[in-house]
Amino acid sequence: VHTVERVASPGAYLVDTFPSLMMLPTFLAPFKKELKTLHQIELNLFRELLENVRSKLSSGNAPKCWERTFIEDKEKFALSEDEGAYVIGTLYEAGSSTTAAAMMNVILCLLHYPKWQVKLQEEVDRVVGEERLPLFEDMENLPVVRSVVKEALRWRPVTAGGLPHQVDKDDVYDGVFFPKGTNVHPNQWAIHREEALYPDSETFNPERWLSPSFPTYREPLSVYPNLQNFSAFGFGRRFCPGVNIAERSLNILTARIAWACHISKKKDEDGRDIDVPWYDYSAGFNVQPNWFPFALRPRKGRDVIVDQCWAKEQRNDSMVNL
Numbered sequence: 001v002h003t004v005e006r007v008a009s010p011g012a013y014l015v016d017t018f019p020s021l022m023m024l025p026t027f028l029a030p031f032k033k034e035l036k037t038l039h040q041i042e043l044n045l046f047r048e049l050l051e052n053v054r055s056k057l058s059s060g061n062a063p064k065c066w067e068r069t070f071i072e073d074k075e076k077f078a079l080s081e082d083e084g085a086y087v088i089g090t091l092y093e094a095g096s097s098t099t100a101a102a103m104m105n106v107i108l109c110l111l112h113y114p115k116w117q118v119k120l121q122e123e124v125d126r127v128v129g130e131e132r133l134p135l136f137e138d139m140e141n142l143p144v145v146r147s148v149v150k151e152a153l154r155w156r157p158v159t160a161g162g163l164p165h166q167v168d169k170d171d172v173y174d175g176v177f178f179p180k181g182t183n184v185h186p187n188q189w190a191i192h193r194e195e196a197l198y199p200d201s202e203t204f205n206p207e208r209w210l211s212p213s214f215p216t217y218r219e220p221l222s223v224y225p226n227l228q229n230f231s232a233f234g235f236g237r238r239f240c241p242g243v244n245i246a247e248r249s250l251n252i253l254t255a256r257i258a259w260a261c262h263i264s265k266k267k268d269e270d271g272r273d274i275d276v277p278w279y280d281y282s283a284g285f286n287v288q289p290n291w292f293p294f295a296l297r298p299r300k301g302r303d304v305i306v307d308q309c310w311a312k313e314q315r316n317d318s319m320v321n322l
Contacts, residue, residue, distance in 0.1 A: 043082065046089035050081070066091065095242050098158050099249050101288030105156040106148065106254055108289050109204050110263050111276045116206060119144050120258035130302070133309055134255035136248060142255055143221040147206035149250045150225045153232040154192045155204045160287050162186040163238050191231050260302045266293040
Protein backbone atom coordinates (compact mmCIF):
# COMPACT_ATOMS: atom_id res chain seq x y z
CA VAL A 1 0.00 0.00 0.00
CA HIS A 2 2.77 2.44 0.91
CA THR A 3 4.55 1.61 -2.35
CA VAL A 4 1.41 2.49 -4.32
CA GLU A 5 1.16 5.78 -2.42
CA ARG A 6 4.79 6.54 -3.23
CA VAL A 7 4.64 5.87 -6.97
CA ALA A 8 1.26 7.61 -7.32
CA SER A 9 2.50 10.81 -5.68
CA PRO A 10 2.82 13.78 -8.05
CA GLY A 11 6.43 14.20 -9.10
CA ALA A 12 7.51 10.76 -7.94
CA TYR A 13 9.14 10.23 -11.34
CA LEU A 14 10.75 12.66 -13.74
CA VAL A 15 8.28 11.58 -16.41
CA ASP A 16 5.55 13.36 -14.41
CA THR A 17 7.27 16.63 -15.24
CA PHE A 18 8.51 15.68 -18.71
CA PRO A 19 5.85 13.42 -20.31
CA SER A 20 7.94 13.01 -23.45
CA LEU A 21 10.14 10.58 -21.47
CA MET A 22 7.36 8.02 -21.97
CA MET A 23 8.67 7.64 -25.53
CA LEU A 24 11.96 6.18 -24.31
CA PRO A 25 12.49 2.41 -24.56
CA THR A 26 12.48 0.50 -21.29
CA PHE A 27 16.27 0.06 -21.13
CA LEU A 28 16.61 3.87 -21.15
CA ALA A 29 13.68 4.48 -18.79
CA PRO A 30 14.32 2.94 -15.35
CA PHE A 31 10.89 4.03 -14.15
CA LYS A 32 9.24 1.70 -16.69
CA LYS A 33 11.27 -1.27 -15.49
CA GLU A 34 10.53 -0.47 -11.85
CA LEU A 35 6.80 -0.12 -12.41
CA LYS A 36 6.61 -3.38 -14.37
CA THR A 37 8.38 -5.12 -11.49
CA LEU A 38 6.05 -3.55 -8.93
CA HIS A 39 3.02 -4.55 -11.00
CA GLN A 40 4.17 -8.18 -11.05
CA ILE A 41 4.80 -8.18 -7.29
CA GLU A 42 1.34 -6.73 -6.74
CA LEU A 43 -0.35 -9.23 -9.07
CA ASN A 44 1.45 -12.17 -7.45
CA LEU A 45 0.23 -11.03 -4.04
CA PHE A 46 -3.37 -10.75 -5.25
CA ARG A 47 -3.16 -14.19 -6.90
CA GLU A 48 -1.80 -15.70 -3.68
CA LEU A 49 -4.62 -14.21 -1.61
CA LEU A 50 -7.22 -15.54 -4.05
CA GLU A 51 -5.68 -19.02 -4.04
CA ASN A 52 -5.54 -18.98 -0.25
CA VAL A 53 -9.30 -18.47 -0.08
CA ARG A 54 -9.89 -21.09 -2.78
CA SER A 55 -7.91 -23.60 -0.71
CA LYS A 56 -9.92 -22.78 2.38
CA LEU A 57 -13.14 -23.06 0.38
CA SER A 58 -12.18 -26.58 -0.70
CA SER A 59 -11.71 -27.58 2.93
CA GLY A 60 -14.87 -25.81 4.08
CA ASN A 61 -13.04 -23.15 6.08
CA ALA A 62 -13.33 -20.11 3.82
CA PRO A 63 -14.54 -16.92 5.53
CA LYS A 64 -17.19 -14.68 4.02
CA CYS A 65 -15.22 -12.30 1.84
CA TRP A 66 -14.95 -10.79 -1.64
CA GLU A 67 -12.63 -13.54 -2.86
CA ARG A 68 -15.12 -16.22 -1.86
CA THR A 69 -17.95 -14.37 -3.59
CA PHE A 70 -15.89 -14.09 -6.77
CA ILE A 71 -14.90 -17.78 -6.76
CA GLU A 72 -18.46 -19.00 -6.14
CA ASP A 73 -20.07 -16.67 -8.72
CA LYS A 74 -17.24 -16.31 -11.21
CA GLU A 75 -19.43 -16.75 -14.29
CA LYS A 76 -21.66 -13.88 -13.20
CA PHE A 77 -18.76 -11.43 -13.03
CA ALA A 78 -17.28 -12.40 -16.43
CA LEU A 79 -13.73 -11.69 -15.23
CA SER A 80 -10.56 -13.70 -15.67
CA GLU A 81 -8.72 -15.03 -12.61
CA ASP A 82 -6.20 -12.20 -12.75
CA GLU A 83 -8.85 -9.56 -13.35
CA GLY A 84 -10.89 -10.79 -10.40
CA ALA A 85 -7.85 -10.97 -8.14
CA TYR A 86 -6.82 -7.47 -9.18
CA VAL A 87 -10.26 -5.91 -8.70
CA ILE A 88 -10.53 -7.37 -5.20
CA GLY A 89 -6.96 -6.55 -4.28
CA THR A 90 -7.15 -2.95 -5.39
CA LEU A 91 -10.38 -2.47 -3.40
CA TYR A 92 -8.37 -3.20 -0.29
CA GLU A 93 -5.31 -1.37 -1.55
CA ALA A 94 -7.24 1.82 -2.28
CA GLY A 95 -9.41 1.77 0.83
CA SER A 96 -7.25 0.60 3.69
CA SER A 97 -4.67 3.37 4.00
CA THR A 98 -7.12 6.13 3.11
CA THR A 99 -9.60 4.98 5.77
CA ALA A 100 -6.81 4.66 8.33
CA ALA A 101 -5.54 8.16 7.50
CA ALA A 102 -9.04 9.61 7.77
CA MET A 103 -9.57 7.98 11.17
CA MET A 104 -6.23 9.34 12.39
CA ASN A 105 -7.53 12.77 11.40
CA VAL A 106 -10.79 12.19 13.30
CA ILE A 107 -8.82 11.33 16.44
CA LEU A 108 -6.59 14.37 15.91
CA CYS A 109 -9.67 16.57 15.59
CA LEU A 110 -11.13 15.26 18.84
CA LEU A 111 -7.85 15.92 20.65
CA HIS A 112 -7.73 19.52 19.43
CA TYR A 113 -11.47 20.12 19.81
CA PRO A 114 -12.58 17.96 22.79
CA LYS A 115 -16.04 19.53 22.97
CA TRP A 116 -16.93 17.56 19.85
CA GLN A 117 -16.04 14.31 21.55
CA VAL A 118 -18.54 15.24 24.27
CA LYS A 119 -21.19 15.96 21.64
CA LEU A 120 -20.46 12.65 19.90
CA GLN A 121 -20.77 10.70 23.13
CA GLU A 122 -23.98 12.48 24.11
CA GLU A 123 -25.53 11.66 20.74
CA VAL A 124 -24.56 7.98 20.60
CA ASP A 125 -25.58 7.49 24.24
CA ARG A 126 -28.99 9.02 23.57
CA VAL A 127 -29.63 7.08 20.36
CA VAL A 128 -27.92 3.76 21.10
CA GLY A 129 -27.94 3.43 24.88
CA GLU A 130 -25.41 1.54 26.98
CA GLU A 131 -26.20 -2.09 26.18
CA ARG A 132 -25.02 -2.43 22.56
CA LEU A 133 -22.65 -1.01 19.98
CA PRO A 134 -23.87 1.46 17.33
CA LEU A 135 -25.13 -0.17 14.13
CA PHE A 136 -25.40 0.98 10.54
CA GLU A 137 -29.14 1.26 11.08
CA ASP A 138 -28.52 3.97 13.67
CA MET A 139 -26.79 6.33 11.27
CA GLU A 140 -29.86 8.26 10.17
CA ASN A 141 -30.25 9.31 13.81
CA LEU A 142 -26.57 10.24 14.28
CA PRO A 143 -26.05 13.52 12.36
CA VAL A 144 -23.30 14.65 14.75
CA VAL A 145 -21.31 11.50 13.94
CA ARG A 146 -21.70 12.13 10.22
CA SER A 147 -20.83 15.81 10.57
CA VAL A 148 -17.63 15.06 12.50
CA VAL A 149 -16.55 12.60 9.79
CA LYS A 150 -17.31 14.99 6.95
CA GLU A 151 -15.67 17.95 8.67
CA ALA A 152 -12.54 15.93 9.40
CA LEU A 153 -12.29 15.11 5.69
CA ARG A 154 -12.75 18.78 4.82
CA TRP A 155 -10.36 20.10 7.47
CA ARG A 156 -7.62 17.57 6.70
CA PRO A 157 -8.27 15.98 3.26
CA VAL A 158 -6.46 12.68 2.74
CA THR A 159 -5.76 13.34 -0.95
CA ALA A 160 -4.86 16.98 -0.33
CA GLY A 161 -3.34 17.51 -3.77
CA GLY A 162 -6.22 15.89 -5.63
CA LEU A 163 -6.15 13.36 -8.45
CA PRO A 164 -4.93 14.62 -11.83
CA HIS A 165 -7.41 15.20 -14.63
CA GLN A 166 -6.64 15.83 -18.28
CA VAL A 167 -8.30 18.65 -20.19
CA ASP A 168 -10.15 17.00 -23.10
CA LYS A 169 -10.44 20.20 -25.15
CA ASP A 170 -8.92 23.69 -25.21
CA ASP A 171 -10.27 25.75 -22.34
CA VAL A 172 -9.85 29.13 -20.66
CA TYR A 173 -10.28 29.58 -16.92
CA ASP A 174 -9.86 32.86 -15.08
CA GLY A 175 -7.99 34.28 -18.05
CA VAL A 176 -5.55 31.37 -18.29
CA PHE A 177 -5.47 29.21 -21.45
CA PHE A 178 -5.33 25.43 -20.95
CA PRO A 179 -4.67 23.52 -24.19
CA LYS A 180 -6.15 20.09 -24.73
CA GLY A 181 -4.12 17.43 -22.92
CA THR A 182 -3.07 19.64 -20.00
CA ASN A 183 -2.90 17.83 -16.67
CA VAL A 184 -4.84 19.64 -13.94
CA HIS A 185 -4.81 18.86 -10.22
CA PRO A 186 -7.94 19.93 -8.30
CA ASN A 187 -6.22 21.07 -5.09
CA GLN A 188 -8.41 19.67 -2.32
CA TRP A 189 -6.70 21.68 0.39
CA ALA A 190 -7.50 24.97 -1.36
CA ILE A 191 -11.01 23.93 -2.38
CA HIS A 192 -11.86 23.03 1.21
CA ARG A 193 -10.72 26.46 2.35
CA GLU A 194 -12.98 28.50 0.10
CA GLU A 195 -14.24 31.08 2.62
CA ALA A 196 -17.48 31.77 0.76
CA LEU A 197 -18.52 28.15 1.23
CA TYR A 198 -16.60 27.35 4.42
CA PRO A 199 -16.46 30.43 6.67
CA ASP A 200 -13.54 30.37 9.14
CA SER A 201 -12.24 27.45 7.10
CA GLU A 202 -9.12 26.82 9.20
CA THR A 203 -11.30 25.88 12.17
CA PHE A 204 -12.62 22.33 12.61
CA ASN A 205 -16.32 23.01 13.05
CA PRO A 206 -18.86 20.24 12.32
CA GLU A 207 -21.57 22.76 13.11
CA ARG A 208 -21.23 24.00 9.53
CA TRP A 209 -23.07 20.83 8.45
CA LEU A 210 -25.69 20.98 11.23
CA SER A 211 -26.78 24.62 11.49
CA PRO A 212 -28.94 26.55 8.97
CA SER A 213 -26.68 29.56 9.55
CA PHE A 214 -23.97 27.97 7.36
CA PRO A 215 -24.06 27.73 3.53
CA THR A 216 -23.22 24.00 3.67
CA TYR A 217 -26.32 23.10 5.70
CA ARG A 218 -28.87 20.78 4.07
CA GLU A 219 -32.03 19.04 5.24
CA PRO A 220 -33.19 16.56 6.37
CA LEU A 221 -30.57 15.75 9.00
CA SER A 222 -31.58 12.10 8.76
CA VAL A 223 -29.91 12.13 5.32
CA TYR A 224 -27.46 15.04 5.48
CA PRO A 225 -24.61 15.52 6.00
CA ASN A 226 -23.27 12.66 3.91
CA LEU A 227 -20.25 12.07 1.70
CA GLN A 228 -22.06 11.65 -1.61
CA ASN A 229 -20.68 14.02 -4.27
CA PHE A 230 -18.32 15.52 -1.67
CA SER A 231 -15.24 17.06 -3.26
CA ALA A 232 -12.93 15.13 -0.88
CA PHE A 233 -13.63 12.09 -3.08
CA GLY A 234 -12.86 13.73 -6.41
CA PHE A 235 -14.85 14.85 -9.41
CA GLY A 236 -16.50 13.55 -12.55
CA ARG A 237 -15.49 10.15 -13.90
CA ARG A 238 -12.68 10.00 -11.35
CA PHE A 239 -14.98 10.39 -8.38
CA CYS A 240 -13.98 7.67 -5.92
CA PRO A 241 -16.03 4.49 -6.62
CA GLY A 242 -15.45 3.39 -3.03
CA VAL A 243 -17.23 6.36 -1.46
CA ASN A 244 -20.05 4.20 -0.08
CA ILE A 245 -17.63 1.81 1.62
CA ALA A 246 -15.61 4.75 2.96
CA GLU A 247 -18.70 6.51 4.26
CA ARG A 248 -20.07 3.48 6.05
CA SER A 249 -16.66 2.53 7.46
CA LEU A 250 -15.81 5.99 8.78
CA ASN A 251 -19.27 6.57 10.24
CA ILE A 252 -19.44 3.26 12.10
CA LEU A 253 -15.85 3.51 13.34
CA THR A 254 -16.38 7.04 14.65
CA ALA A 255 -19.68 6.13 16.30
CA ARG A 256 -18.22 3.05 17.98
CA ILE A 257 -15.10 4.82 19.19
CA ALA A 258 -17.27 7.54 20.72
CA TRP A 259 -19.55 4.93 22.28
CA ALA A 260 -16.82 2.67 23.67
CA CYS A 261 -13.85 4.93 24.40
CA HIS A 262 -12.65 8.25 25.71
CA ILE A 263 -9.77 9.92 23.88
CA SER A 264 -7.51 12.47 25.56
CA LYS A 265 -4.01 13.88 25.36
CA LYS A 266 -1.33 11.70 26.87
CA LYS A 267 0.42 12.89 30.03
CA ASP A 268 4.16 13.26 30.48
CA GLU A 269 6.08 12.16 33.58
CA ASP A 270 5.02 15.34 35.39
CA GLY A 271 1.34 14.84 34.61
CA ARG A 272 1.18 17.58 31.99
CA ASP A 273 -0.56 17.18 28.63
CA ILE A 274 1.74 16.26 25.76
CA ASP A 275 1.06 18.67 22.92
CA VAL A 276 -0.40 17.23 19.74
CA PRO A 277 0.87 18.83 16.49
CA TRP A 278 -1.45 20.61 14.08
CA TYR A 279 0.46 20.19 10.82
CA ASP A 280 2.91 17.30 11.25
CA TYR A 281 1.88 15.24 8.22
CA SER A 282 3.43 12.76 5.82
CA ALA A 283 3.94 13.90 2.25
CA GLY A 284 2.72 12.07 -0.83
CA PHE A 285 -0.35 10.96 -2.73
CA ASN A 286 -2.17 10.28 0.55
CA VAL A 287 -1.29 12.48 3.49
CA GLN A 288 -1.84 11.47 7.08
CA PRO A 289 -0.68 12.64 10.50
CA ASN A 290 2.71 11.40 11.53
CA TRP A 291 2.72 9.38 14.74
CA PHE A 292 1.35 11.32 17.71
CA PRO A 293 0.73 10.21 21.32
CA PHE A 294 -2.73 10.07 22.84
CA ALA A 295 -4.52 8.23 25.63
CA LEU A 296 -7.40 5.85 24.97
CA ARG A 297 -9.45 4.36 27.77
CA PRO A 298 -12.72 2.41 27.74
CA ARG A 299 -15.86 4.04 29.01
CA LYS A 300 -17.21 2.33 32.10
CA GLY A 301 -18.32 -1.25 31.42
CA ARG A 302 -18.30 -0.93 27.65
CA ASP A 303 -15.09 -2.85 27.11
CA VAL A 304 -16.99 -5.95 28.26
CA ILE A 305 -19.61 -5.47 25.55
CA VAL A 306 -16.90 -4.88 22.93
CA ASP A 307 -15.16 -8.13 23.95
CA GLN A 308 -18.46 -10.02 23.75
CA CYS A 309 -19.20 -8.67 20.26
CA TRP A 310 -15.70 -9.55 19.06
CA ALA A 311 -16.03 -13.12 20.33
CA LYS A 312 -19.45 -13.46 18.69
CA GLU A 313 -18.20 -12.24 15.30
CA GLN A 314 -15.32 -14.71 15.40
CA ARG A 315 -17.72 -17.57 16.10
CA ASN A 316 -19.94 -16.45 13.23
CA ASP A 317 -17.00 -16.67 10.79
CA SER A 318 -17.63 -13.15 9.55
CA MET A 319 -15.29 -10.91 7.58
CA VAL A 320 -13.62 -9.90 10.84
CA ASN A 321 -11.55 -13.07 10.40
CA LEU A 322 -9.76 -11.65 7.36
